[in-house]
Amino acid sequence: MLFKASVLTAVLIVYLCIPAITAAQGQDIKTKYSRVIYTDIDDLKEFNSSLRIGPLDYLLKHRAKGDDTLSGRVAEKVDIILERVETILEMYPRNFSVDIKIIHNSKEVDKIYRERYSKKVDFISFYFPLERVIYISSEDSSSNILAHELAHAVIDQYYGGITPVKVQEILAQYVDEHLMD
Numbered sequence: 184m185l186f187k188a189s190v191l192t193a194v195l196i197v198y199l200c201i202p203a204i205t206a207a208q209g210q211d212i213k214t215k216y217s218r219v220i221y222t223d224i225d226d227l228k229e230f231n232s233s234l235r236i237g238p239l240d241y242l243l244k245h246r247a248k249g250d251d252t253l254s255g256r257v258a259e260k261v262d263i264i265l266e267r268v269e270t271i272l273e274m275y276p277r278n279f280s281v282d283i284k285i286i287h288n289s290k291e292v293d294k295i296y297r298e299r300y301s302k303k304v305d306f307i308s309f310y311f312p313l314e315r316v317i318y319i320s321s322e323d324s325s326s327n328i329l330a331h332e333l334a335h336a337v338i339d340q341y342y343g344g345i346t347p348v349k350v351q352e353i354l355a356q357y358v359d360e361h362l363m364d
């Protein structure tokens with residue numbers, strides 16, 4: 184009896200959760216190597232204008248396949264930055280995938296971090312290996328911050344999660360420093 188009741192409760196919880204999860208997931212943009220997820224178009228606009236790729240700009244023109252929409256531009260820049268990160272690290276993980284979730288501000292990023300790690304922090308972005316997700320505050324984003332988090336994702340998926348945190352951090356900072364070289 185207890186078992187059945189538990190199953191029923193579990194089923195009900197799942198059903199009740201589906202609409203909430205769908206609503207929270209928002210819109211997504213598929214890029215060559217990732218998926219950019221946002222709930223507020225203004226956050227996406229802010230994220231797009233923060234992604235300046237400077238000397239890598241020629242790649243943008245070269246590869247712009249006439250998709251001059253907001254989502255087209257975001258997708259292209261994210262892919263250019265990711266390719267640059269892989270080149271700097273000389274790591275090309277097979278079947279690489281990452282979701283980049285655009286969060287409104289750092290306060291919300293901290294809240295998400297706290298839910299996952301039960302730890303209070305003051306972050307503007309982080310990579311969560313278990314879900315292969317980057318959470319990034321649109322208010323604080325930049326190409327370098329995205330590159331730093333993408334570096335965590337590339338390193339994690341290249342070595343399969345055995346890289347010590349300190350080593351990862353040093354490599355991610357190295358990517359950040361050499362992004363526009």
Ligand SMILES: [Zn+2]
Nearest residue numbers: 331335352355
């Ligand atoms: Zn880091």
